[in-house]
Amino acid sequence: MSRAIEARGLSKKYRVKKRQGFLKSTVEVIEALRGVSFRVDYGEVVGLLGPNGAGKTTTIKILATLLLPDEGEAYVAGYNVVREPGRVRENIGLMLTVERGFYGKLTGRENLEYFAALYGLEREYAERRIDYLLKLLELDNLGGDYKLFEEFSLGMRARLSLARALLSNAPVLLLDEPTLGLDPPSARKIRELVKKLAHEEKKAVLYTTHNMFEAEIVCDRILLINKGQVVASGTPRELKAKLPRLKVLSLTLRGGSKEKLQSTMRDLGLKHEVQEENDLYSVKVHVQKPEEVFNEVVKRLISSGFDLVSARVEEPTLEDVFIYFSEVSA
Numbered sequence: 001m002s003r004a005i006e007a008r009g010l011s012k013k014y015r016v017k018k019r020q021g022f023l024k025s026t027v028e029v030i031e032a033l034r035g036v037s038f039r040v041d042y043g044e045v046v047g048l049l050g051p052n053g054a055g056k057t058t059t060i061k062i063l064a065t066l067l068l069p070d071e072g073e074a075y076v077a078g079y080n081v082v083r084e085p086g087r088v089r090e091n092i093g094l095m096l097t098v099e100r101g102f103y104g105k106l107t108g109r110e111n112l113e114y115f116a117a118l119y120g121l122e123r124e125y126a127e128r129r130i131d132y133l134l135k136l137l138e139l140d141n142l143g144g145d146y147k148l149f150e151e152f153s154l155g156m157r158a159r160l161s162l163a164r165a166l167l168s169n170a171p172v173l174l175l176d177e178p179t180l181g182l183d184p185p186s187a188r189k190i191r192e193l194v195k196k197l198a199h200e201e202k203k204a205v206l207y208t209t210h211n212m213f214e215a216e217i218v219c220d221r222i223l224l225i226n227k228g229q230v231v232a233s234g235t236p237r238e239l240k241a242k243l244p245r246l247k248v249l250s251l252t253l254r255g256g257s258k259e260k261l262q263s264t265m266r267d268l269g270l271k272h273e274v275q276e277e278n279d280l281y282s283v284k285v286h287v288q289k290p291e292e293v294f295n296e297v298v299k300r301l302i303s304s305g306f307d308l309v310s311a312r313v314e315e316p317t318l319e320d321v322f323i324y325f326s327e328v329s330a
């Protein structure tokens with residue numbers, strides 16, 4: 001079987017008119033993508049993780065044949081996104097953040113029926129599939145059968161968008177921030193469903209998010225994207241292992257003053273953060289080998305009048321990785 005998604009050196013520039021005063025305007029060129037390459041296989045969820053404006057939606061739109069790349073090429077289900085857009089569309093389920101195309105005066109079910117007809121799905125199959133999807137996304141309980149789309153809550157709209165992306169049972173799913181604006185239980189539900197679709201039904205999922213916590217839970221592999229470039233990639237674990245400062249020595253202390261604590265830590269010359277909460281201080285020391293500094297740090301703190309309440313070594317979070325690579329690529 002061919003690869004689900006293959007992107008090679010994708011570049012995209014947007015040209016925007018920038019008004020300068022009343023009559024003058026200049027054209028500004030925004031480099032949304034600057035040579036993005038990656039692949040996604042069937043059976044995995046790959047996360048495109050990056051801050052606002054990184055180029056996530058632009059990537060999804062190129063793969064969905066909604067935008068043409070300026071340079072590079074991309075294949076979805078083995079088809080070229082520029083030369084075979086019809087074939088590509090037959091093989092994708094697409095969910096965009098800004099929902100368009102639903103009819104406010106139709107119910108959730110009727111909207112899905114409309115899209116099923118548009119996609120050329122056979123009537124009986126479509127009805128069965130719609131029943132299944134309304135149940136799967138728990139829209140049946142929320143009134144998806146009789147409420148008009150314009151009466152849908154944000155969470156219901158997101159669920160209906162995902163249902164639409166799943167209508168044709170396409171092998172490749174392109175999901176642009178599918179949990180944006182959802183409450184935690186709904187977001188969790190969608191994340192679990194996405195994982196199941198990949199791991200059990202062997203779909204290929206490209207999943208964009210700016211939420212590190214989410215990427216870590218949902219994605220088998222992550223591409224960190226910033227300013228139109230992939231700055232790092234790997235499993236959540238591998239990404240964390242790429243951090244030069246590997247560990248965080250986390251101490252909780254009592255007694256003394258914050259000033260004294262800060263001056264003691266400064267004297268030790270280690271990179272650290274201090275936080276105060278109630279009568280406790282939390283100190284995070286970033287070091288490669290915590291075991292080598294542990295004794296010295298604790299000895300100095302105790303002799304400065306602090307009591308040690310707890311100490312542990314923590315793995316860096318994906319957030320640390322994200323900040324590190326964003327700084328490196330800036």
Ligand SMILES: Nc1ncnc2c1ncn2[C@@H]1O[C@H](COP(=O)(O)OP(=O)(O)OP(=O)(O)O)[C@@H](O)[C@H]1O
Nearest residue numbers: 014016030032051052053054055056057058059210
């Ligand atoms: N239609 C457009 N016209 C002009 N510039 C655009 C257009 N769409 C996106 N851009 C610009 O391209 C860059 C990448 O945008 P994109 O929407 O791909 O980012 P994103 O990673 O999806 O961000 P977000 O997390 O905010 O959704 C941004 O600088 C954005 O302002």
Ligand SMILES: [Mg+2]
Nearest residue numbers: 056057058097
């Ligand atoms: Mg976006």
